[in-house]
Structure formats: structure tokens, C-alpha cells
Amino acid sequence: MSALFNFQSLLTVVLLLICTCAYVRALAPRMLDKNKEGLLGIFWKCARIGERKSPYVALSCIAMAVSILFWS
Known part of the structure; x- marks a missing residue:
């Protein structure tokens, strides 16, 4: 299944x-x-989101890792 059709993969x-x-x-x-x-400005915008919202991005990464490891 493509990542576009599966919300967790997206x-x-x-x-x-x-x-x-x-x-980078x-x-x-x-x-x-x-x-x-x-x-290519999309990558710059993603970098800005990663820098400015880093605690929220980190918590989201941890939550995603836990959900992939234990509930997939």
C-alpha cells in the first residue's frame, strides 16, 4: 500500500x-x-518547522516510533 493512502505511513x-x-x-x-x-522551498520550510517546533517534532517522532513498534 502506498504512503499516500495509509495515514500512519503518510x-x-x-x-x-x-x-x-x-x-541537513x-x-x-x-x-x-x-x-x-x-x-525546493518545501525543504526549506520543513527545515524551519523542524528548527522552530523541535520539541513537538521530537515528541511526534517518539510517539510515531512507539506506535510503529507496538501497534503495527
Whole structure:
């Protein structure tokens, strides 16, 4: 089943995208900062969400990991 049709898989993909973009921006900020608009701007926006809402993103990642490990 595709991640688009399964809500839990879609949430997992979105959380992984946010965490990955925030990590890449921490290592190489210029790579994401030059693409603030357009299609590649989605990655910059995900990095900003990961930086500014990091406690909530971390709790969401922990909750998703627990749900995948114990209830899937």
C-alpha cells in the first residue's frame, strides 16, 4: 500500500522529511537557504518547522516510533 493512502505511513514520511531537512540545514545551511521559493522551498520550510517546533517534532517522532513498534 502506498504512503499516500495509509495515514500512519503518510505521517511517518512527513516526520522523516522534517527531521531530515532540519539535520541537513544544521550541517550545510547554504544548501537549503538558497532555495526559499518554488518546489525546493518545501525543504526549506520543513527545515524551519523542524528548527522552530523541535520539541513537538521530537515528541511526534517518539510517539510515531512507539506506535510503529507496538501497534503495527
